[in-house]
Amino acid sequence: MADSEKIDLYKQYKDQYAAPKSPVLVTLDQVRYLCISGRGAPGGPEFKDKVGALYGAAYTIKMTRKFASLQDYVICKLEAQWWLDGGKQDFADVPREQWNWKLMIRTPEVVGEDELQRAQSVLTQKGKSPRVSEVKLETIREGLCVQMLHVGPYEQENRTIAVMEDFAAQQGMGFHGLHHEIYLSDPRRVPPERLKTILRHPVTKKDHRSSK
């Protein structure tokens, strides 16, 4: 019975996870995530620790709810926002050690702040994930975005990003806000050339003064 009522946000908001081979526009209203921020090379020690802390919190919250027979849900895929200091846009120009990121797992509205706190204190007590205290529940509103599927190594995303930016320009729009990625494949086992990642970037109408 509980099974049929299990929340699956990816199915529920299918249109928001469109993964087409050419760019499309999607609108993201308020979306709630478990998040943890950091800085450094993707796959580096801080990154790995924080991925572990984020998943630790996510599963502890979910299983605690399950134990108490509360609303069950599917844990969503890992997502991340990426940005550079000083509003710089070209990641190729900046050493990976200076990349900023926020790791995110979309989480249903039913999960309360108190549940996160309980999970954090249990995990800290067990000494399982030292960085779990940095995990937060946040609501993010990206609004209108361009979105497209990128197939291949993360290092080759710039080609896909260029296609997305062109598409935005054709609609009289430009990128603003943070570059967002949704990881559909598991980089531990999937060969780089077959990695699937949804790329998303918020856009706004270009005004004439700045478009010159």
Add this chain to the structure above:
Amino acid sequence: MKKSTQQLYNERILRVLILIQKNLDAEMPLNELARAAHFSPYHFHRIFRGMVGESLKEHIRRLRLERAALRLKHTDRSVLEIALEAGYETHEAFSRAFRSLCGCSPSGFRSDNSRICGANAPGVHYRENGSMAEFELTTGGKTMDVRVEHLEPMRVAFVRHVGPYSQVGKAWEKLCARLGREGLLAGGTRFVGVCYDDPEVTAPEKLRYDACVTVDEDFEAEGEVGVQTICGGEYAVVTHFGPYEDLGRTYGQLYGRWMPQNGRQPRSEPCLEFYLNDPDGTDPEDLLTDIYAPLEPVS
């Protein structure tokens, strides 16, 4: 009150079942088994039968016969040798017992099931259709990436499932809800399935499977959640890509192709499955499972 007694019984009977599995060749006196699980020897028989659905003797006998079936399938040892290992003194007695379990003779079973020269073995095969007789060279699909690993023994918390593999989800839910709540599903925890039986040999309703999660020394068994140590040693490891329903095919290739090709024999320990992603939020095609098949040391 009543529930806690039930839990206590489950906990104890699990201990007995693990003990039997680990000492399948030893004659374990009933008294000893009962004592190990804090059951009174006087009632032990009835309790065992009531909870497991077969008598102690039947249980041990079936496990030994099923192990013999696996050996017929995967090794080139003689039927008599396998009969003696299963505790039978003669070929005839073994054949009779084997027939009553599997419905065919040991040698018939071997020729029908032997994985050593399976129908899909790579090589030259004769194909009948087509206007003229052709020979087809098959490589048996893509090559398997098998590595040999030494595994350290692992302490795990587990929930036992008996029944079809398609229903192991319930055991996982029980285990994860209990451990997750205690903050034990973070920081390098491994999720392991212990598969005692071959679904091609054992009836679906009797398949034994333990859903396991690695735990520290201070974790204690309680009720349906038991604690055991998974056997270390040398294992052949292969990653299975895709749905769990197709695991059997990868097992088949590992046992039927890689082992004979590399001159290795399986060791009589359960197979392990390490689950690398969450079946809940992952498309079946994207599921990753490392299969660990225990190996007999190279002679």
